Amino acid sequence: MVDVREAYSEAVSTGQYQMESRLLGKYDNVRVCWEDQTTRIFLRPYLESLLAEKKQDLERMRILDLGCGTGDGYYQLMTISTKDPGVCEHRINLISPEILGIYKGIDINGEMIAKARSVLTNEDKVVLCEGDFSGELPLEENEPPYDLYFTSYGTFSHLTDNQFVSLLADIARHSAKHALVVCDWIGRHSYEWQDLWAPELKADHTMDYVISYVHSRNLRRRKKLQSFPLRMMSRMEAENLIQLAARRSGTAIEIKKFFDRSIFVGRHMDTGDYNRNAQPIRRVVNSLHEANVRTDLAELIINYYPKQGFDFLNNFFEKMQMAWNTLVEHTINLLNAYNAESDTIEMELTPPPYMPEKLRTAINRMTRVVEGSAWLQAGDPRANIIEPQLGYTLRQLEMDMQQGQGTAHGLAAILEIKK
Ligand SMILES: C[S@@+](CC[C@H](N)C(=O)[O-])C[C@H]1O[C@@H](n2cnc3c(N)ncnc32)[C@H](O)[C@@H]1O
Incomplete structure (x- = not known):
C-alpha cells in the first residue's frame, strides 16, 4: 500500500521540491541569461580552434577550473553552444562528453568542494580537490598539462599582483604546446562602485567586498556582514601583469580578448552599497x-x-x-x-x-x-x-x-x- 505522505516527504527531502524564482539570489536571471552566456560567447571562437586541434591530434580536452566553488564552471563550459546552430538542431554543445578528457576543479574551501561533489556526483570525468592556487598551481607530481585553465566570476581578484604573476607564469610553464587561460577579475571602474573610483592606479588596489546582495534589505541593515578584499582590475594593469608573467616563464602569452561583463547590471547596482546614485x-x-x-x-x-x-x-x-x-x-x-x-x-x-x-x-x-x-x-x-x-x-x-x-x-x- 502506498503511503501518500511518505511519497511527498521523499520528494521534499531531495531539495528539488521548493519554489524557485530567478528574481534574486546567486542564480538569478542576469547570471543565467547574461553573465554565463556572455563568457560563453566570447570564449567560443578560441575554444572552437583549440577543439579542432584536439580532434586533429585524436586527443581529449583537459580542463582545470581554478576556484571552482560549487563546480558551476563545469556546467557553464559544457553548455557552450556551437556558433549559430540552426533551429532544427537539438545537439548544439561545442564540447561533447566524448571529447572531454577531464574537468578538474580546485578550490581552497572544503565546503564548496563537498557541495560540488554532491552536485556533480554522476559526472564520471569530473575530479574535485581542495587546493590553494595563491602563487603556484597545486598539482600532483607529473600531472599532465591542461588545454584550458579557467576561472570565473572574479576569482583572480582574490590574488595579490605578485601571486597572480607567479601563478600565470606557473601555468605557462605547465601547459603543453597550445593552451587557453581565462582570467576573471572584478572591474576597477564599475558604475556600481563609482564612490570608490580613484584618480590614480595604485598597485594591488582592493575594495572591501560584501556579498550583501543575497540578503534581504532588512537583514543588510541589521547585521554587519563579513567583508573581504578583492583586487579591482583595469585592462592596463592586467596587461602589465601578463607581460611580467610571460617574461618570468620565458613563454609567449598572447592576449586574445579582454571583455567587460555587466556594465549596468552588476549585483551591487541593487544594493547601492558602493554608489549612492545606483539604481536597482x-x-x-x-x-x-x-x-x-x-x-x-x-x-x-x-x-x-x-x-x-x-x-x-x-x-x-x-x-x-x-x-x-x-x-x-x-x-x-x-x-x-x-x-x-x-x-x-x-x-x-x-x-x-x-x-x-x-x-x-x-x-x-x-x-x-x-x-x-x-x-x-x-x-x-x-x-x-x-x-x-x-x-x-x-x-x-x-x-x-x-x-x-x-x-x-x-x-x-x-x-x-x-x-
Ligand atoms: C567568486 S568565487 C567563484 C566560484 C565559482 N568559480 C563560480 O563560478 O561560482 C571565487 C572562488 O575562489 C575560491 N578561492 C579564493 N582564493 C583561492 C585560492 N587561493 N585557492 C583556491 N581557491 C580560492 C573561493 O573559495 C571561491 O569559491
Whole structure:
C-alpha cells in the first residue's frame, strides 16, 4: 500500500521540491541569461580552434577550473553552444562528453568542494580537490598539462599582483604546446562602485567586498556582514601583469580578448552599497526574463550620474546610457503604439540614420519581435516573448559596446599560450 505522505516527504527531502524564482539570489536571471552566456560567447571562437586541434591530434580536452566553488564552471563550459546552430538542431554543445578528457576543479574551501561533489556526483570525468592556487598551481607530481585553465566570476581578484604573476607564469610553464587561460577579475571602474573610483592606479588596489546582495534589505541593515578584499582590475594593469608573467616563464602569452561583463547590471547596482546614485537595474532586468511576470519598462531607464574628474569614464557610461535608454524607449513606444484590432503598430518604425549601426540593429530587432508576437493570444506574449527579447537585445548591446577596460562588474581576459 502506498503511503501518500511518505511519497511527498521523499520528494521534499531531495531539495528539488521548493519554489524557485530567478528574481534574486546567486542564480538569478542576469547570471543565467547574461553573465554565463556572455563568457560563453566570447570564449567560443578560441575554444572552437583549440577543439579542432584536439580532434586533429585524436586527443581529449583537459580542463582545470581554478576556484571552482560549487563546480558551476563545469556546467557553464559544457553548455557552450556551437556558433549559430540552426533551429532544427537539438545537439548544439561545442564540447561533447566524448571529447572531454577531464574537468578538474580546485578550490581552497572544503565546503564548496563537498557541495560540488554532491552536485556533480554522476559526472564520471569530473575530479574535485581542495587546493590553494595563491602563487603556484597545486598539482600532483607529473600531472599532465591542461588545454584550458579557467576561472570565473572574479576569482583572480582574490590574488595579490605578485601571486597572480607567479601563478600565470606557473601555468605557462605547465601547459603543453597550445593552451587557453581565462582570467576573471572584478572591474576597477564599475558604475556600481563609482564612490570608490580613484584618480590614480595604485598597485594591488582592493575594495572591501560584501556579498550583501543575497540578503534581504532588512537583514543588510541589521547585521554587519563579513567583508573581504578583492583586487579591482583595469585592462592596463592586467596587461602589465601578463607581460611580467610571460617574461618570468620565458613563454609567449598572447592576449586574445579582454571583455567587460555587466556594465549596468552588476549585483551591487541593487544594493547601492558602493554608489549612492545606483539604481536597482539588475532587479528590473531579472524581471524581464521571469516567466509570466510583466515589468514596468520605465524602471529600466538609466539616469547616469557623472563623476567629476573622470571624463574618459563618464564619456563611456554616457554613451552606453544613451544607447540603452533609446532601445528601452523604442520598446515602450512600440507597445503603446500597437493596435490589437488592426494588428498594426501606429508609429514610425525606421530608426533615424544617424544612429550607430549596433543600435539600429537592436531597434530593428525589437520592432520585429513586437510585430511578430504582440498578436499572439496564448502565453502572454509581452511577459514571455517581448520582455525576455528586450533583455537579450540589451545584453547584445552591452556586448557590442563594451571595451574590455574594467568598466563593469567583471573584467575577463582570454589568453593563449603557444610553444
Ligand atoms: C567568486 S568565487 C567563484 C566560484 C565559482 N568559480 C563560480 O563560478 O561560482 C571565487 C572562488 O575562489 C575560491 N578561492 C579564493 N582564493 C583561492 C585560492 N587561493 N585557492 C583556491 N581557491 C580560492 C573561493 O573559495 C571561491 O569559491
